Amino acid sequence: MMNLLQEKREAAKLRINTLKMPEGGWSFAARAAALERVKRTGLPSRRDEYWKFTNPETLVKQATESAALFKSDEVPFFETDRLKIVFIDGVFCESSSDDLVLNGIEIDRLADVIPNKVHWAQSIYGVIESRGQTPVERPLAALNTAFATDGVLINVKRTPSKPVSLIYDHSSENSDAILHHVIKVNSGASLTVLENGPAAARFNKCMEIQLAEGASFHHIRTQGRDHERRASTHMFAQLNASSTFKSFTLTVNGRLTRNEVVVELSGENSIANIAGACVGDGDFHHDDTVFVTHAAENCDSRQVFKKVLRNGATGVFQGKILVKQCAQKTDGYQISQALLLDNDSQFNAKPELEIYADDVVCSHGSTSGAIDEEALFYLRSRGVERAEAADLLTLAFLGEAVEEIEDESLTEQIVSLLSSWLMRHRPS
């Protein structure tokens, strides 16, 4: 039998053989370094500690499992004024997108600028990702850096008038998409990014975000009802002084979704809030893996994750707060909770704190449980039907995560997506 590392390297070799790395240009050095990382570490195996609760096989293997197409008219689009950038099966679609022009920001399509000798994104592309590879390796992100041929590079100089909306669609049942986005928010500016839509049968997405002093970044994502997709996503964020990073993800359905968020608070007084709500029914597997590093004084971080699971659905949460010795006055909070609507569903949680500073406040909690029967009876005794009462309590459970979204109209849209999902998935 091969040892684990040999097996992982073998898997990487097979996968790499199916992909083609763009030659030359400003990103070449970063790509070559990323490729070396993947060759060295290999690709994830289910025998990896970091993949203990999620089997990476379908994310790693050469061929993509096919996934039924999802009717795009049913895709929950954000109803708000926004700049639309559309990718179909991982390829930018000019005809469906708005012009990539928005006051205060510079947007490039990655595919267009790969051959360029220089680009502002060079200081970020693959750089923040590689910083996020220690102490835990994330080979799917390195693979992404090496081989991504499309994505957007957004340089925010002044706060734009509306959010940038990344819309993913698919047109092929066997699409295997790799997208890489880079976002740089300059001092004092702010950007909101929305993401939604079924991207591909297999989707590997990486987003690197660098926030300058006083910059802020808001991210709201819905991962929709394209149930058969298999997605692995990474967000790597590096926060300088007094910057703010806020990310919320709603996931409804999905056979396999692994969302990793890796945040480094490297400037004083910066804030990172990462939240997620997911609802899954049946062969649903959702994994939130979060790693927050406090590397400067006086920073706050929050991780709030809520999962509603039924009919054998599986939820995973691996969340870590690492407080370095220099990061005094850290305020770290982490909560992960699952509402299990039946006995078949399961929630695996691995909350971790690792603290080297002595003057910090950090707390974490993780629970899983059923619907509160007392509360259910109280609602029913007032005339609310059992199913509706259960929905109300389920939405209330998800509320703590949803409330992390700052924009009220987006909150309402998320809540209405959730309630219609619950209505469709009421036990018969």
Add this chain to the structure above:
Amino acid sequence: MLEINNLRVDLEENGKSILKGINLTVGTGSVHAIMGPNGSGKSTLSYVLSGRDGYSVTEGSIKLDGEDLLSKEAEERAAHGLFLAFQYPVEIPGVGNLTFLRTAVNAQRKVRGEPEMKSGEFLKLVREKAQELKIDSEMLKRSVNVGFSGGEKKRNEILQMIMLEPKLCVLDETDSGLDIDAMKLVSSGVNALRDEKRGFLVITHYQRLLNYIQPDFVHILVDGRIVKSGTGELALEVEHNGYADILAEMA
């Protein structure tokens, strides 16, 4: 209006017999009080009326306006006009008090084939009724009963009762945990609802609530049976002599 006939109830978990043959009729427009020592089955009676799980009815019947209640779910009983004011109102984090009230009002209207109450109309009514109970708008916005004091929770129960306009109001130990001022507020809320069409079943350990909500009839419940019935005087008797005399009479 409410007819309870030879009601016998066991606890589901251990088969222990709690109610051992209750017979009680509450007519429209009347207030009946049920008093009794701890463990006599008072709260069980209120829960069985409201349709809570965990009890098995081994014999007897409960009818409200001629319809069998025991075959109905809790929510159907509520829509049919039964309301239980809880001894311990449940806290529901994340569900706003107003949302909860509106959902309940409209759920009952739907069952009865009435149109939904419009948002504006509903808000106006709630605010008016809340004011009478000294419930401020902050309390209406908060999660149901979360962070409410004992008195606030009971006033919130009465607000729900007023909004839902039930035919039969069951008050389970509504006086527990209330100071005199809160008891007066709650009682005047209840008294304002007294009319020809409505019946009340007031369950209490102490007589003092009955100074404010004066009953037409008083029943003494001991060990799962009504051992004595009378008018309001009977409550005063209990207040003076405790349950000891009645228990002695039985022995």
